[in-house]
Amino acid sequence: MAVRRSAPSVPRHRALGMSNTHATSRILPLGSVDCHAHVIKMGLPLISDRHSQPAREASVEDYLSTLTAHGVTYGLLTAPSFFGPNNEVLLDALRLSAGRLRGTVTVQPDISEDALADLQSEGVCGIRLNWVKRQAIPNIHSNEYQGLLGKAKNLGLHIEVFLEGEHLPPVLAAINASGARAVIDHFGNPGGSDGIRSEGFLALLDALEAGNTWVKLSAPFRLRGSEAPALAAKIIQQSNGERALWATDWPWVGHEDKITYPQCIESLFECVPDEAIRNRILTKNAHEAFGFGS
Template sequence: MHSAATDSRILPPGSADCHAHVIKTDRPLVSDRHSQPAADALVEDYLHTLTANGVMYGLLTAPSFYGTNNDVLLDALKRSGGRLRGTAIVEPEIGEAALASLQAEGVCGIRLNWVKRAAIPDIQSREYQGLLAKVKNLGLHVEVYLEGEHLPPVLAAINASGARAVIDHFGNPEGADGIHSEGFRALLAALDAGNTWVKLSAPFRLRGSAAPALAAEIIKQSNGERALWATDWPWVGHEEKVTYSQCIASLFECVPDAEIRNRILTKNAYEAFGFGP
């Protein structure tokens, strides 16, 4: 690759990486996990990586393998000097005061990591309907990682509650023809309605669909106003295959328009997560 091409991949001041994990391998892991950490990924390492790549802010996402123990996440937020915010995994019965306490420590949303499950929880249950109401009351968002084929009813329930929805990894559509799938079409309709965002992240986790094609549809549907960029650092399960510079290169491939790309990196992230000076 020519140096000129590399030099052109400069990110605008105040850019945000909207999905990453901090990990400590000495912490207990839940038994029903679908992944596990290979090595520590410390907040100091992440902040150094952000700075080295011209990124100001980061959103830390609670990894599923700790269950509802958010201690590693909260410690990282405390040590981040205001550069990081977080999404926590909680029990649906959590009280609003406990959620507000997490919010005071830098948590801006909750995560439903329901991928690779034999059966997903019932979002229409009393417990989850109550959780969505608490999230909306506090102005938090609901981050969802789920196979695209299971996404429509979950997304519909979040949208109906009035809470903001943030969908991981391009909506994780099914198969190579995922761009035409029911789940991806439901995601596009939600973007059009205006209270849902989607992360252009982790193309290496897609199940055959082409990230640039998915990104083009997402951008066309919302004029780029509901798209976010993220790296999924430190790429659990793919640690040796992915680099931060590759994640930046993927963004430039997926979003060739500089004005839209810069909006994704700054204004969209600020609107979704409250970043900014």
């Protein structure tokens, strides 16, 4: 069973994003969730086949302060690819967050169910498959990965996927077939300016309609030519707004000096102009997907 954490107390003036001069003028509903961010400690070993690397430290204290300054109650930390299966920085952050943060971890596929349950008891709610920018992706149909999907289903952990859209259909199909919940990063990462009509994005839309898949409206600056508002409109239409999530990708590895938190909030308002749907994405959808607020 997922660990349930009580809602933290956030002062009303700070929850409205009025605590400092860097706060956005947009008001977010109480209980809002940023569903994708990273904490980073410099000087740790990095895996050899990484596709990115950190430029600076990003502490949990900095992230929590950023959330509060912009009226965001909760955050979902995602294991950065360059640390591989070393999740200690993320786990330390969860311990220090007083229930405001949950996390997805990177693990070896042969990890035991007991070890996953131990991680879950510390606030972990999912397993990340970061398979982007690889010459060949792992075999999701192998015994090890089928076993991992089965363990995730048993424990109620979601499977978070970051992958090029053109490689997504068989991976998404395997996760859905296992009964585990799928959470897809960054609009499904479709390729090219016509990505909205691509096979991968259409497969994502089908999975959303089937009901056991969520997708993050996150990191439009990482898209490969597609327009974020158009993708968001299709995602919302296909799921009646019920399985879209919002995230910032803080601290924007590789784009640290180009993106700001208010810009990420403005992107959400651009992608989702309907207030009722936007508020559902910020609160109810994320609470249901990751166990926040209960």
